[in-house]
Amino acid sequence: MEQVAIRKGEIGEFKIDIQLDQLPKDCRYLSDLLVKNPKAKSGYSQIDHVVLNPYGIFVIETKNYQGTIYGGKDHKTWLVNGKFKMMNPFSQNYGHIKALTSFIDKEYHDLFISMVSFTKRCTFKVGLDYRKIASNEIIVYDIELSEFIHRKVSVLKIQHKEALLNESDIVTIYKVFSHANITDPKVREEHNRALNTNTSDEKTSSIYTCTVCNKPVSDKVKRYCLANKKFNGKIYCYEHQKKAH
Ligand SMILES: [Zn+2]
Structure with a gap:
């Protein structure tokens, strides 16, 4: 029988709090969203954090596994310690991003950056691209989350001379996501x-x-x-x- 290391992984570490307080000043963020997602089995997606910045929309999934994380882009499942299977967290987060795009205008759909944050109790044996700042799928340790967002924003600033989202865009998207968040x-x-x-x-x-x-x-x-x-x-x-x- 396949064992799946679900439970432990679902406990967020939330050192992320400190990280979110250290974000660039022009960021706004939302945490613990539950939004409708007709494509998800439960009909909903639970999204840990969304960070809005003039250069991108960061969607962050947090994981609390312990041990060595083995994974790659073309793998549907990843392994923890070579034993426990987990769903490729970027596939999972892709579903979250898709769910979020359904609430906002098409012009914003290419602005998403997928981040998966693990605790320091993990060691990564994952595709090297996930650690590259040029990538739109980035794996980080919780303690380096804000640093990676800073670095990614710096790179995007160089690539795009002008902001991709102005203040009112950010406010609008923030409101739309807040409104989509199910609090019932x-x-x-x-x-x-x-x-x-x-x-x-x-x-x-x-x-x-x-x-x-x-x-x-x-x-x-x-x-x-x-x-x-x-x-x-x-x-x-x-x-x-x-x-x-
Ligand atoms: Zn409270």
């Missing part, structure tokens, strides 16, 4: 349940909300909080995780 706790619950149907060790999901602001959070965020001692068994949204310790 019932829908979020259904999505979590759909994700969990394959794992017998999972209890049926319930609605997860931030202890402070009551905003619904994804299953991924809930798991992270509950697995993290500093949160004392409480669940916090990204915003309030920062203030919780």
